[in-house]
Amino acid sequence: MMKSYRAARRLTNGMVYAILAVLAVLWVLPILYLIVLSLREEPGAYTPYLLPKAYTLDNYTALFTDTALFNYPRWLSNTLFVAVCTCVISTVTILMISYCFSRLRFPSRRRFMNVGLIMGMFPGFMSMIAVYHLLKLVGLDQSLIALILVYSSASCLGYFIAKGFFDTIPRALDEAATIDGANRNQIFWKITLPLSQPIVAYTALTSFIAPFADFIFVSVIMKDNYQNYTIALGLYQMITRENLYRYFTRFCAGAVLIAIPITILFLCMQKYYVEGVTGGSVKG
Amino acid sequence: MKVLRRIGILFLAVVLVFCLAACNRNRGDGDVTKDTVELKVWGAQEDQEMLKAMVEEFKKENPDTNYSITFGVVGEKDTQTKILEDPDAAADVFSFPDDQMGDLIKAGVLYEITLDKAAIMSENSEGSVAAATVDNKLYAYPMTADNGYFLYYDKSVLTEEDVKTLDGMLAAAQKKNKKVLMDVSNGWYLASFFLGAGGSLGLENGKQTCDFNNEQGVAAGEAVKAFCAHPAFITGEDAILTGGIGSTIAAGVSGTWTADAIQEKLGDNYAATKLPTFTLNGKQVQMKSFAGYKLMGVNSGTKHPKEAMKLARFLTNEKNQLIRFEKRAMGPSNIKAAADEKVKANVALSALAMQNQYGVSQANVLNSSWDPMEAFGTAMEAKDYKKTVKEYLDTMVSQMAA
Amino acid sequence: MDYIDFTQLHPVRKAIVGVRRGIIGFPKTVGQFFGAIRRGIAGFFRGIGRLIAETVAAFVHGDFRTRLSFLILGLGNAFRGQIVRGLLFFLCEIGYIAYMVLFGSSFLAKIGTLGTETQQKVFDETEGIYIYTRGDNSMQILLFSVLSILLTLLFIGVYLWNIRSAYRSQQLQEQEKPLPTFRQDLHSLLDSRYHVTLLTPPVVLVTLFTILPLIFMVLIAFTNFDKDHQPPGNLFTWIGLDNFSAMFGGNEQLGYTFLNLLLWTFVWALFSTFSNYIFGMILALLINKKGIRFKKFWRTVFIITIAVPQFVSLMLMSQLLADEGAVNVLLRELGWISESVPFLTNGTMAKITVLVINMWVGIPYSMLITTGILLNIPEDMYESARIDGAGPVTAFFKITLPYMLFVTTPYLITQFVNNINNFNVIYLLTRGGPLTLDYYKAGQTDLLVTWLYKQTVEEQNYNLAGVIGVIVFIITATFSLIVYNSSASAKKEEEFQ
Incomplete structure (x- = not known):
């Protein structure tokens, strides 16, 4: 009896391993293929064969040496700059908003929250022209600062998870601090924030990644200013119809290069990320 | 919190370094005198180097005027979209494929060309001139005659x-x-x-x-x-x-x-x-x-219409069309340039010329x-x-x- | 079951009850929602009424210093020693007047017509060229008018606040109480009015970059701003509800396209949200199953795909799945197919493909998110289910799923709405294609947002895009407000802490 139970369990576990292995292959294979493509010597996006005939590292070196056409290092540093600033600004604002909605009670709090909720659902494309002209009015068009502003303001509305997280921190702590004479500002910085590492990390990570993904807002704001492109738009230029054949492998190399640091960042912060998002979305 | 603080410091350092770098870069653009003619030219990224060389030539040929010519990267395909997003921020001189003509004229962003009109029309092939005119009004300078298949x-x-x-x-x-x-x-x-x-x-x-x-x-x-x-x-x-x-x-x-x-x-x-x-x-x-052509147009909102036209005229003249052919294999619309031996020897361009007998204006x-x-x-x-x-x-x- | 019984239930049972109640109570919630909107509007007008009453009272009972602040802002405060506060009010007034005189009024004056002067060209004989003079720019008139109106509303707010502040100071002085100093004002911003400090920067940002464009977009939907009416060459103007009537009835194909895309958008959002969610959960369950080793390794494998920026993995996928892409080459080399599989070029196939690829993109996320929550479900729940004879599948549907649905409602709503607006996946994979003649310039995998994008950027049909935008916005906003406010997590906000 015992034996067959164990055998059955071993069988199911075996099956689980098999499923996981198949899934893992499915998930990793495209990424591996991306790396293989980035090492391919022959140009072209489509080849009638699968594996490259010859391998080279030229695609990687060309990213940094052949910058007349595609200024990869410049775009990368632009993106890093925007990402870092956006990350700092939006983390601070999101935490401020969430703390405010979670801890403070003031008139129209509910109304503000509802407005925030629905504003986050507004499809951004129609706003692009308007935003561009507003930025131009204050002389910020075609600048990286404009991008930082736009990304930060967009992320303001994603306060839900962080608010959920703050809701889980016992209020008794605040009350104790108030009795000790702390004002709300001090409570926020000295009591709540230190307890919120996971959500800080989660928010920082998500807002850091956002500028790496957008290519549409950038193109509207930057227009003809090639030097101020970010990496997403820059890489997108490599695979337009005219450039696809010649620069596809270089696109792959560029993509791999930006994926590596983000992957490492993700792996390091994984623990916080999971804790933050679970803390934030669990509310029983 | 230690980890976070460290990351924070690192971030700040990156930002600071970048800001300093950015500040340094921005210095030195300030020496623009009053009577400088400021113009902006748009071209594809692949053409930038060639364009810059052409503009240097242009400056040499016109030493009397103090030009400050800047470049923006917008490929011909995107010209229409980018101009219409904000005509005031667009270039004074830009190139575009002829199928964008109708929309650009409708939106009122193309400057009607009156200077040297007859000369332009006689120098370039019939098809290219037809592509650049509407109701006998010339709206752009023919630049290439290779936008066909x-x-x-x-x-x-x-x-x-x-x-x-x-x-x-x-x-x-x-x-x-x-x-x-x-x-x-x-x-x-x-x-x-x-x-x-x-x-x-x-x-x-x-x-x-x-x-x-x-x-x-x-x-x-x-x-x-x-x-x-x-x-x-x-x-x-x-x-x-x-x-x-x-x-x-x-x-x-x-x-x-x-x-x-x-x-x-x-x-x-x-x-x-x-x-x-x-x-x-x-x-x-x-x-x-x-039979498509690429044309060069002048923005109707330009502050220096005569200078912009002069530049566009220069960038599309016989010599520069030949340079375009040599550097970027673009087929000339200029009749003399198209008759050049080197152009005729090009396999693709001669196939295009053959096909262009059955070409239809777009x-x-x-x-x-x-x-x-x-x-x-x-x-x-x-x-x-x-x-x-x-x-x-x-x-x-x-x-x-x- | 009354409340006491409910609180004594096990959390998981509680969740199951909660989900059931939520579903049964849904119609009521919808009713409540509209009731709340009505109350909100009524409250808004009552508030305005109160403000007016207060202002009138201040004028009637105020002394000359208070009355002076009706004209010159901040004077009432400044005369009573609150110099900095008074100065700030005064600066607001100067700033507003300067803005209006120098910039705003010229646009605001033309909002009724959106401009009357078209671009002119006159032939200059001496120069031999035409001279162009730019006319009115309808788009800028509309946009900056909206900005001016918002600023005016803000100024009215400041104005009323100034009067109230002056009157309060007068009252305090009459009662011979000390007036708050500027230092005290600042201090209250860090404590009793801390929410003002915290919310001001985000509210400013959101107003400028989201609310203002939103109003702009809504207004565009009532104009004829399209390809034929574009600045600088042309003007556009108000045309009332014509765009809406064209969409719903006037133009048959437009309406047909809209309805079909709306349907597909919903199907897409529903499928992609739940497929990601459920399969992510199953994946998390598999990884966390007792006896499975290398949990961290498995998790890491799946996380790698999150870390590759989405646009890269999507562009890559669209290359791989193209008719001549690597997947087809592979299948052909294996001899499984002779003709390419039209993953992205056949309408139905493309729809399936984008859903599957979206799972590839999204499952690791939901795996991560559900992992932590799953671990919170006590093992003995499953144990007792097993004793009752329930297999793993029954346990999943009876215990895991209801509990998870209960606790992650906010996450699910956000996901659903994100998917309705999921531009990236569709645009980068198929660009909405394959195009079909059944639709008005739209493809079979186009969502409403990608259609909207094409209508603005590629077709310059801004008015049509405005209509689409307004409708998408109304749908998502209503939906999410109802669901969020009726979800257990919102209702129990207070009791949870």
């Missing part, structure tokens, strides 16, 4: 005789288990069947008119249907042609911009010619094509007409026959007119 083929697979007819070509390719590529789901290429069958496109009050759904047009549509259903047919964009030619693909329709890549792949077997004939109601009919095509044509092509490629060709074409034409 023709047939590339692999000499080791297809003979000169094979490529004369579409049927012959398909049969020969099928025998050797190879494909013939044409991007039928692209209105620009697709139209060659309809134009060949005598169809035409026109403009009426700024709206597109089109007769591709008449009797001849339906017959052409049936020819497209048969072509797409042929086992040797393959569709796809340029990257598929350049990727497969020489191995799986024997011939393909494309333009001069793929010439380098195809020549590289085919080597000695590289060949190009006009488009083949196709079977229309049992008779062989020559496929026509859009000045009458609105940019918004491509999507409905693409949709028809897509249906044919997908062998989606739930409606008749006639029904499809009726819808296509009505959407183009909308």
Whole structure:
């Protein structure tokens, strides 16, 4: 009896391993293929064969040496700059908003929250022209600062998870601090924030990644200013119809290069990320 | 918290370094005197170096004026979108393919050219001038005459005789288990069947008119249907042609911009010619094509119209058209430049010249007409026959007119 | 079951009850929602009424210093020693007047017509060229008018606040109480009015970059701003509800396209949200199953795909799945197919493909998110279910799923709405294609947002895009407000802490 139970369990576990292995292959294979493509010597996006005939590292070196056409290092540093600033600004604002909605009670709090909720659902494309002209009015068009502003303001509305997280921190702590004479500002910085590492990390990570993904807002704001492109738009230029054949492998190399640091960042912060998002979305 | 603080410090450091770097870069632009003529030129990223060299020449030729000319990167394909987003931030001088003419004029961003009008019109080929004029008003400077398409083929697979007819070509390719590529789901290429069958496109009050759904047009549509259903047919964009030619693909329709890549792949077997004939109601009919041109326009909002025109005129003159040919293999619209020996010896350009005898101006095509044509092509490629060709074409034409 | 019974239930049972109640109570919630909107509007007008009453009272009972602040802002405060506060009010007034005189009024004056002067060109004989003079720019008139109106509303707020503040100070002085100093004002911003400090920067940002464009977009939907009426060459103007009537009835194909895309958008959002969610959960369950080793390794494998920026993996996928892409080449080399599989070029196939690829993109996320929550479900729940004879599948549907649905409602709503607006996946994979003649310039995988994008950027049909935008916005906003406010997590906000 015992034996067959164990055998059955071993069988199911075996099956689980098999499923996981198949899934893992499915998930990793495209990424591996991306790396293989980035090492391919022959140009072209489509080849009638699968594996490259010859391998080279030229695609990687060309990213940094052949910058007349595609200024990869410049775009990368632009993106890093925007990402870092956006990350700092939006983390601070999101935490401020969430703390405010979670801890403070003031008139129209509910109304503000509802407005925030629905504003986050507004499809951004129609706003692009308007935003561009507003930025131009204050002389910020075609600048990286404009991008930082736009990304930060967009992320303001994603306060839900962080608010959920703050809701889980016992209020008794605040009350104790108030009795000790702390004002709300001090409570926020000295009591709540230190307890919120996971959500800080989660928010920082998500807002850091956002500028790496957008290519549409950038193109509207930057227009003809090639030097101020970010990496997403820059890489997108490599695979337009005219450039696809010649620069596809270089696109792959560029993509791999930006994926590596983000992957490492993700792996390091994984623990916080999971804790933050679970803390934030669990509310029983 | 320690980890976070450390990350925070690192971030701040990065920001600081970058800010300092940015500040340094911005210095030194300030020495612009009062009577400086400031102009901005748009061109594709690939053309920037060439453009800069040309502008240096321009400055040398006009030493009396103090020019401050800046460059913006906008490829011809995106010109319309980028200008219309904000005409005031757009370049003073920009290049664009002629199918954007209609929309640009409608939006009022093209400066009507009056200086040297007669000279410009006589120096450039008839087609290119026609593409740049509307109602006898000249709106742009012809720049190239290569925005058309023709047939590339692999000499080791297809003979000169094979490529004369579409049927012959398909049969020969099928025998050797190879494909013939044409991007039928692209209105620009697709139209060659309809134009060949005598169809035409026109403009009426700024709206597109089109007769591709008449009797001849339906017959052409049936020819497209048969072509797409042929086992040797393959569709796809340029990257598929350049990727497969020489191995799986024997011939393909494309333009001069793929010439380098195809020549590289085919080597000695590289060949190009006009488009083949196709079977229309049992008779062989020559496929026509859009003979497109690239033009250079001046922004109607420019602060220095005369200088901008001077620059545009210079950038499109005979000498610079030849430079364009040498550096970027762009076919000249200037008659003298086109007659140059080197230009004539170019395989792709001479194939284009051959095809251009059957060329149709695309000045009458609105940019918004491509999507409905693409949709028809897509249906044919997908062998989606739930409606008749006639029904499809009726819808296509009505959407183009909308 | 009354409340006491409910609180004594096990959390998981509680969740199951909660979900059931939520579903049964849904119609009521919808009713409540509209009731709340009505109350909100009524409250808004009552508030305005109160403000007016207060202002009138201040004018009637105020002394000359208070009354002076009706004209010159901040004077009432400044006269009573609150110099900095008074100065700030005064600066607001100067700033507003300067803005209006120098910039705003010229646009605001033309909002009724959106401009009357078109671009002119006159031939200059001596120069030999035409001279262009720019006319009115309808788009800028509309946009900056909206900005001016918002600023005016803000100024009215400041104005009323100034009067109230002056009157309060007067009252305090009459009662011989000390007036708050500027230092005290600042201090209250860090404590009793801390929410003002925290919310001001985000509210400013959101107003400028989201609310203002939103109003702009809504207004565009009532104009004829399209390809034929573009600045600088042309003007556009108000045309009332014509765009809406064209969409719903006037133009048959437009309405047909809209309805079909709306349907597909919903199907897409529903499928992609739940497929990601459920499969992510199953994946998390598999990884966390007792006896499975290398949990961290498995998790890491899946996380790698999150870390590759989405646009890269999507562009890559669209290349791989193209008719001549690597997947087809592979299948052909294996001899499984002779003709390419039209993953992205056949309408139905493309729809399936984008859903599957979206799972590839999204499952690792939901795996991560559900992992932590799953671990919170006590093992003995499953144990007792097993004793009752329930297999793993029954346990999943009876215990895991209801509990998870209960606790992650906010996450699910956000996901659903994100998917309705999921531009990236569709645009980068198929660009909405394959195009079809059944639709008005739209493809078979186009969502409403990608259609909207094409209508603005590629077709310059801004008015049509405005209509689409307004409708998408109304749908998502109503939906999410109802669901969020009726979800247990919102209702129990207070009791949870």
